[in-house]
Amino acid sequence: MNKVAIIGVGHTKFGRLQGKNILDLLCEASLEAIDNSNTGDKEFDSVYVGAMSPGVLNHMTGIASALVDRIGLIPAAADHIKNGPASGGSAIKAGFLAIASGVNDLVLVVGGEKMTHITTPGFITSNVATITHHQAERRHGVSLPSFAGLLTRAYLEKYEAKLEWISEIAIKNHKNGALNPIAHFQKTIDEFMKSAIQKGKGQWNDVNEFLRDDKTNPIIADPLRLFHVCPISDGAAAVVLCNAEIAKNYCDTPVLITGVGQATDTHIVHEREDVTVLNALRNCSNQAYKMANKTPQDIDVAELHDAFEILEVIESEDIGFFKKGEGARAAHEGLTEIGGKIPINPSGGLKARGHPLGATGVAQVVELFWQLRGEAGKRQVEGAKTGITCNFGGFGNSIVSILVERM
Amino acid sequence: MNKVAIIGVGHTKFGRLQGKNILDLLCEASLEAIDNSNTGDKEFDSVYVGAMSPGVLNHMTGIASALVDRIGLIPAAADHIKNGPASGGSAIKAGFLAIASGVNDLVLVVGGEKMTHITTPGFITSNVATITHHQAERRHGVSLPSFAGLLTRAYLEKYEAKLEWISEIAIKNHKNGALNPIAHFQKTIDEFMKSAIQKGKGQWNDVNEFLRDDKTNPIIADPLRLFHVCPISDGAAAVVLCNAEIAKNYCDTPVLITGVGQATDTHIVHEREDVTVLNALRNCSNQAYKMANKTPQDIDVAELHDAFEILEVIESEDIGFFKKGEGARAAHEGLTEIGGKIPINPSGGLKARGHPLGATGVAQVVELFWQLRGEAGKRQVEGAKTGITCNFGGFGNSIVSILVERM
Numbered sequence: 001m002n003k004v005a006i007i008g009v010g011h012t013k014f015g016r017l018q019g020k021n022i023l024d025l026l027c028e029a030s031l032e033a034i035d036n037s038n039t040g041d042k043e044f045d046s047v048y049v050g051a052m053s054p055g056v057l058n059h060m061t062g063i064a065s066a067l068v069d070r071i072g073l074i075p076a077a078a079d080h081i082k083n084g085p086a087s088g089g090s091a092i093k094a095g096f097l098a099i100a101s102g103v104n105d106l107v108l109v110v111g112g113e114k115m116t117h118i119t120t121p122g123f124i125t126s127n128v129a130t131i132t133h134h135q136a137e138r139r140h141g142v143s144l145p146s147f148a149g150l151l152t153r154a155y156l157e158k159y160e161a162k163l164e165w166i167s168e169i170a171i172k173n174h175k176n177g178a179l180n181p182i183a184h185f186q187k188t189i190d191e192f193m194k195s196a197i198q199k200g201k202g203q204w205n206d207v208n209e210f211l212r213d214d215k216t217n218p219i220i221a222d223p224l225r226l227f228h229v230c231p232i233s234d235g236a237a238a239v240v241l242c243n244a245e246i247a248k249n250y251c252d253t254p255v256l257i258t259g260v261g262q263a264t265d266t267h268i269v270h271e272r273e274d275v276t277v278l279n280a281l282r283n284c285s286n287q288a289y290k291m292a293n294k295t296p297q298d299i300d301v302a303e304l305h306d307a308f309e310i311l312e313v314i315e316s317e318d319i320g321f322f323k324k325g326e327g328a329r330a331a332h333e334g335l336t337e338i339g340g341k342i343p344i345n346p347s348g349g350l351k352a353r354g355h356p357l358g359a360t361g362v363a364q365v366v367e368l369f370w371q372l373r374g375e376a377g378k379r380q381v382e383g384a385k386t387g388i389t390c391n392f393g394g395f396g397n398s399i400v401s402i403l404v405e406r407m
Numbered sequence: 408m409n410k411v412a413i414i415g416v417g418h419t420k421f422g423r424l425q426g427k428n429i430l431d432l433l434c435e436a437s438l439e440a441i442d443n444s445n446t447g448d449k450e451f452d453s454v455y456v457g458a459m460s461p462g463v464l465n466h467m468t469g470i471a472s473a474l475v476d477r478i479g480l481i482p483a484a485a486d487h488i489k490n491g492p493a494s495g496g497s498a499i500k501a502g503f504l505a506i507a508s509g510v511n512d513l514v515l516v517v518g519g520e521k522m523t524h525i526t527t528p529g530f531i532t533s534n535v536a537t538i539t540h541h542q543a544e545r546r547h548g549v550s551l552p553s554f555a556g557l558l559t560r561a562y563l564e565k566y567e568a569k570l571e572w573i574s575e576i577a578i579k580n581h582k583n584g585a586l587n588p589i590a591h592f593q594k595t596i597d598e599f600m601k602s603a604i605q606k607g608k609g610q611w612n613d614v615n616e617f618l619r620d621d622k623t624n625p626i627i628a629d630p631l632r633l634f635h636v637c638p639i640s641d642g643a644a645a646v647v648l649c650n651a652e653i654a655k656n657y658c659d660t661p662v663l664i665t666g667v668g669q670a671t672d673t674h675i676v677h678e679r680e681d682v683t684v685l686n687a688l689r690n691c692s693n694q695a696y697k698m699a700n701k702t703p704q705d706i707d708v709a710e711l712h713d714a715f716e717i718l719e720v721i722e723s724e725d726i727g728f729f730k731k732g733e734g735a736r737a738a739h740e741g742l743t744e745i746g747g748k749i750p751i752n753p754s755g756g757l758k759a760r761g762h763p764l765g766a767t768g769v770a771q772v773v774e775l776f777w778q779l780r781g782e783a784g785k786r787q788v789e790g791a792k793t794g795i796t797c798n799f800g801g802f803g804n805s806i807v808s809i810l811v812e813r814m
Contacts, residue, residue, distance in 0.1 A: 001509045046669070055463050055537065062491045062538030062674075065805035069674040075690045077669035078805055079497045082487040084469045090486045094501060101508035102408045103667070103698075130462065131469030260510070262453075262484035267469075267476040283482045291510075398472035398485055 003244035004099045005254035005407060008037020009366040010110075014235035014354035015184040022051070022058045022114040025236040025356075026067050030110045033238035034071070038250045045104035046077040050091030050111035051358035052084055056127055058114055067110070076108075084131045085307065086393030087111060088237070088361025089400030093260050095241045096402075105243045111362035112236030124232050128357070131394045136268045145229060147269060147395045148308035149221030155276050155310060156223075159325035163223055165332040167211050169309040170227045172337055173345050177352020179379040184233045184354025228309045233354030237363035247407065255369050259294065259388075259403030261287030267397050280399040281318040281390055288388065288403040289320070296320030299403075300384040301371050302342060303364035305392035306349040312336075315390045316344060319401070338381055346371060346379045361391035361400060368404050410651035411506045412661035412814060415444020416773040417517075421642035421761035422591040429458065429465045429521040432643040432763075433474050437517045440645035441478070445657045452511035453484040457498030457518035458765035459491055463534055465521055480515070491538045492714065493800030494518060495644070495768025496807030500667050502648045503809075512650045518769035519643030531639050535764070538801045543675045552636060554676060554802045555715035556628030562683050562717060563630075566732035570630055572739040574618050576716040577634045579744055580752050584759020586786040591640045591761025635716045640761030644770035654814065662776045666701065666795075666810030668694030674804050683732075687806040688725040688797055695795065695810040696727070703727030706749060707791040708778050710771035712799035712806075713756040719743075722797045723751060726808070745788055753778060753786045768798035768807060775811050 010032030012025050020028075026049060034040055049064040060066070064078035083090035088111030098104040118124055125143050132138045132147075156163060170189065177183040178191070187195075193210040197203060204210040211217050217225045247254035263283035266272050272279065289295060296319065304319070306312035313327040321342045322330045330336060336344040347353045347367040350360060368387035370376045391400045417439030419432055427435075433456060441447055456471040467473070471485035490497035495518030505511040525531055532550050539545045539554075563570060577596065584590040585598070594602075600617040603609060611617040618624050624632045654661035670690035673679055679686065696702060703726065711726070713719035720734040728749045729737045737743060743751040754760045754774040757767060775794035777783045798807045 052468065053462060055460060059537050060541070061459065061489070061534075062801045062805065064490070065671045065801055066540070066674045068671040069804065074672060075670040075687060077500075077691075078490070078671045079501070079669075080489040082468070082489055083471070083485070093484075094486070094504075097501075097504040097508045097510060100510060101504045103504060103507060127462075127468075130466050133473070134467070262486075263482040264472045264475040264485045265481060267473045280482060284484075394469045394472055397476065398469065 001100045002102050004096050004241055004257045005244040005247035006239050006257065006369050007242050007247050007251040007254050008033050008240040009369050010036060010238040011182050011363060011366050012235045013182045014233045014356060016116040017234040022054050022060060022112060023063060023066060023070060025114060025234060026063065026110050026112045027070055029112065029236035029238040030067065030071050030108055033108065033240050037240035039106060039240055042106055044073045044076040044106050044108055046098050047073060047108045048091040048094045049080045050087035050361060051080065051113055052082065052087050053127055057118060083398055084393035085357045086361055086391040086398055086400050087358040089389065089391030089402060090262065092239065092362060092365055092402055093262060093400060096257050096260050099241055099243055105246065107241045108238060109241060109362060110236060110238035111358040113356035113358045114234045115232045115356060116234050133268045144395055145221040145224065148310055149224045151275060152224055152310040155314065158276055161328035164208060165328040166228060166309045166313065169306065169312050169331050170351055171207060173306060173349040173351040176338060176346050176379055177348025179377065180348050180353060183348045183352050184231055185352045189227060224308060230307045230350035230355040233356045235354060235356040235359045237359045237366045239362060239365055253373050254407045255372050256405050256407050257402060258405050259288030259292030261285055261401045263399060265397045269395055276314060278314055278318040278396045278399065280396055281315055284399050285319045285388065285401045288401040292403045294386060294403060298386050299342060299388050301346060301368065301381040301387045302344050303347060303367050304344055304349065304390045306345060306351050307355060307392065309351065311392060312344060312349065319388065319390055338379055343381045346376060346381055364389040364391060365402055365404065372404060372406050408507045409509050411503050411648055411664045412651040412654035413646050413664065413776050414649050414654050414658040414661050415440050415647040416776050417443060417645040418589050418770060418773050419642045420589045421640045421763060423523040424641040429461050429467060429519060430470060430473060430477060432521060432641060433470065433517050433519045434477055436519065436643035436645040437474065437478050437515055440515065440647050444647035446513060446647055449513055451480045451483040451513050451515055453505050454480060454515045455498040455501045456487045457494035457768060458487060458520055459489060459494050460534055464525060490805055491800035492764045493768055493798040493805055493807050494765040496796065496798030496809060499646065499769060499772055499809055500669060500807060503664050503667050506648055506650055512653065514648045515645060516648060516769060517643060517645035518765040520763035520765045521641045522639045522763060523641050540675045551802055552628040552631065555717055556631045558682060559631055559717040562721065565683055568735035571615060572735040573635060573716045573720065576719050576738050577758055578614060580713060580756040580758040583745065583753050583786055584755025586784065587755050587760060590755045590759050591638055592759045596634060631715060637714045637757035637762040640763045642761060642763040642766045644766045644773045646769060646772055660780050661814045662779050663812050663814050664809060665812050666695030666699030668692060668808045670806060672804045676802055683721060685721055685725040685803045685806065687803055688722060691806050692726045692795065692808045695808040699810045701793060701810060705793050706795050708753060708775065708788040708794045709749060709751050710754060710774050711751055711756065711797045713752060713758050714762060714799065716758065718799065719751060719756065726795065726797055745786055750788045753783060753788055771796040771798060772809055772811065779811060779813050
């Protein structure tokens with residue numbers, strides 16, 4: 001199996017990006033990654049695009065081959081990889097396999113989504129809910145936020161954790177996002193509070209009080225409130241992958257993808273023995289650790305899929321950083337902060353960097369690329385040599401993990 | 408690079424399949440393939456699903472992970488591969504890469520589409536047209552049939568070919584389809600004519616006269632008529648792939664995938680130097696020939712993408728069987744019939760077997776599997792040892808070729 005290196009990355013700002021369509025965003029991230037990888041004069045073998053719903057949200061199919069034309073990579077092969085909100089992770093895996101097999105030497109992977117132009121209330125949530133089970137879940141009105149609310153309740157009860165600890169993860173991720181110039185939200189929650197006070201929206205003694213206010217932080221799916229939930233965002237992120245043998249021709253400090261894992265769990269959430277366990281993550285992270293010959297203790301930094309802040313807790317357990325039931329307390333004790341035992345989501349995570357569905361899995365790897373090369377600025381995890389991702393598709397029924405290391 | 412074998416196949420009937428949804432069809436083909444491959448007690452590593460538009464046509468996303476659960480393959484990785492009407496070919500390529508890389512040993516690939524429940528006139532054609540270029544094509548009302556009409560006119564004029572020769576391809580493919588028990592249409596055009604006569608719809612002296620009748624064979628996109636165009640179909644097809652080293656544990660006569668190619672051409676059709684040339688096919692078939700160390704002269708049987716009968720002509724040239732401009736005459740002379748120099752579409756092709764978009768690329772490989780194992784019944788190409796496919800995405804801007812051989 002050929003070794004696979006990342007030799008360049010691109011990343012649009014995430015957020016409400018008006019006047020740009022999905023292809024514009026994919027182009028922007030792709031061209032930046034190609035430029036960053038010094039491969040501008042090379043022939044690419046393949047392009048993989050991760051996106052969840054461009055057919056429904058943007059009335060565009062065939063976006064991968066359209067992109068190849070627009071950025072001048074004809075005749076490179078072009079495929080669109082779909083795995084719900086884990087489409088980006090799956091696209092990276094596809095690019096990895098193309099090079100690992102020896103069939104390709106140079107591959108572009110880009111994930112993106114354009115969502116904020118949809119203004120019909122509930123349309124996005126309903127569209128994402130098409131990944132739930134039709135008969136058992138969706139026709140009863142279940143959505144991903146409602147699942148996350150139920151999961152939060154189940155977790156808090158089973159492990160005697162506090163909702164405040166979950167809120168503290170949002171506080172941490174906004175703090176990290178404030179240090180990330182491409183994040184959707186670059187403001188701490190403290191700053192959100194001060195801004196609300198200035199605008200005369202209310203008066204609060206501290207952030208915890210602000211976060212308990214039904215007006216500024218309304219309930220989305222009890223007990224989850226607005227600040228427990230990631231935003232709807234536009235954006236794209238890209239990586240250039242190549243056979244590690246030729247990586248140093250392009251780049252002094254490539255990053256290796258040494259582990260890749262992906263696994264499936266039951267489609268119907270209530271069929272799982274314990275809903276607070278993500279079996280798919282246990283399986284896929286174990287695949288990634290095994291391929292890379294690493295353990296969770298070897299990981300210096302992680303990008304997890306906190307579409308809802310409860311997920312960061314559960315993922316931090318099932319990916320092997322903390323024992324079951326101890327993730328929320330570990331976060332409360334600061335172990336997942338930058339500078340803590342295992343920094344999680346230094347980028348700001350989905351909560352603050354934002355969540356343009358198909359972009360997220362690629363953006364996670366881009367953040368780790370920066371972290372491992374010491375290029376993460378004020379949010380740098382010092383000395384980070386090894387990182388892992390969790391990219392979550394469906395409601396935990398399809399999960400991808402990518403493990404990266406300094407070359 | 409590990410060698411990749413096909414050890415079992417499944418194929419639903421193609422046609423108007425009422426009372427079954429997209430997942431039902433994927434399940435049916437998948438379970439048949441697993442049964443056929445004697446792997447029922449084995450753990451699959453990955454499942455790849457090729458489908459063009461289940462999000463829009465069936466309001467289902469996450470179909471790959473849903474399928475894995477439903478057919479009992481948890482925790483196998485699950486991805487949905489999209490490449491327009493070439494989604495099936497791309498899914499096979501993805502499965503090939505997973506095994507060729509050594510990351511996977513046992514993979515299920517299934518392609519499918521459920522379309523005939525959509526009764527809104529023009530909805531399917533409009534949906535497929537989302538793969539054309541928005542600004543340059545789609546907003547002017549271009550659709551794939553209209554492109555095919557223009558292409559037919561350009562070809563007939565440039566190469567002094569006759570429309571009757573294109574019609575003869577439809578006649579051949581219906582003749583082949585009549586020998587294929589899973590084809591959408593299992594009737595020769597002669598039989599269609601006789602049935603129309605019996606129903607009192609008219610009186611014709613021969614098939615050519617029948618095919619010139621505006622009532623029974625109306626113009627779809629001048630000069631193309633109904634019988635020059637493939638139907639809208641439901642169906643699914645599946646293959647089980649494994650590392651060739653272990654293939655004989657499951658199957659006495661595996662078929663090897665020895666060549667895989669995929670290439671992109673300009674998104675805007677009028678930007679091509681010559682619209683009668685499919686550069687993407689030239690590129691991708693050359694990749695497949697090169698990987699397999701074969702030439703077009705080594706091919707015994709081919710499954711080409713005749714969504715419109717003109718495409719079979721042009722593809723038969725650009726895949727290397729005939730010189731440019733000689734494909735229509737070659738078909739007229741019978742060279743592409745079963746028993747001819749290079750039999751094309753013994754299955755009946757998209758015209759008669761049908762075209763459930765994402766299923767087609769997989770169904771082509773299933774037909775070649777049967778042909779190479781001598782299991783194609785009355786449509787058997789005697790002694791076939793090597794076959795190739797052309798699976799056409801967009802309007803020629805993304806094409807996949809798979810080359811298979813007897814082991």
